[in-house]
Amino acid sequence: MNEVKVPKGDEKITVELTMKEAIALTGIRFNQQPELKTEAKKKLMRIIDESKKLNLH
Numbered sequence: 001m002n003e004v005k006v007p008k009g010d011e012k013i014t015v016e017l018t019m020k021e022a023i024a025l026t027g028i029r030f031n032q033q034p035e036l037k038t039e040a041k042k043k044l045m046r047i048i049d050e051s052k053k054l055n056l057h
Contacts, residue, residue, distance in 0.1 A: 015047045 020030060021040035030036050 011051070013047050013051055015043055017043060 017025075017040055018036075020033070020036050021043070024030060024036040025040050025044075
């Protein structure tokens with residue numbers, strides 16, 4: 001099995017999510033708001049991208 005290496009993988013990040021967004025990330029579906037999971041993932045990726053840019057300089 002291949003191992004995934006994440007530089008500074010133990011570094012903490014802070015992401016502000018609504019309770020519904022956090023729950024959606026666990027796999028629970030909100031049929032009336034299917035975009036919740038997508039929006040939460042976008043927030044996470046934005047923070048991760050910002051963190052990578054800050055650490056590279």
